[in-house]
Amino acid sequence: MERFVYTLVRAADWQAALAAGEYRGSADDARDGFLHFSTAAQLRATAAKHRAGVADLWMLEADAAALGAALRWEAASGSSRPGLFPHLYAPLPLAAVVRAVAVPLEGGVHRFPDDIA
Structure with a gap:
């Protein structure tokens, strides 16, 4: 469906x-x-729903085909949000990660790279 999929992880x-x-x-994934x-x-x-206020996030961009x-x-x-979500039923291999960037929390809002809608 999409070429890339994204997940948010804590720095540690x-x-x-x-x-x-x-x-x-x-722990939520487990x-x-x-x-x-x-x-x-x-x-x-x-991010707003599940990671609000979390300051140490990284955005991982993965190649869906990989x-x-x-x-x-x-x-x-249990969600009212429309659309399908990508779920990975295996560990994420680092070889599939094409970009990893810190997502700072500024004024209570996560600041994503400009190419994220």
């Missing part, structure tokens, strides 16, 4: 992923059984 989790060679997800991703168009709303069949497009459970 990103550092652990760099050391391990893969990102295994947050609870739900998959890694939560968003499209570029969904990312700001996802994730293969483990990436599934599904409705978010």
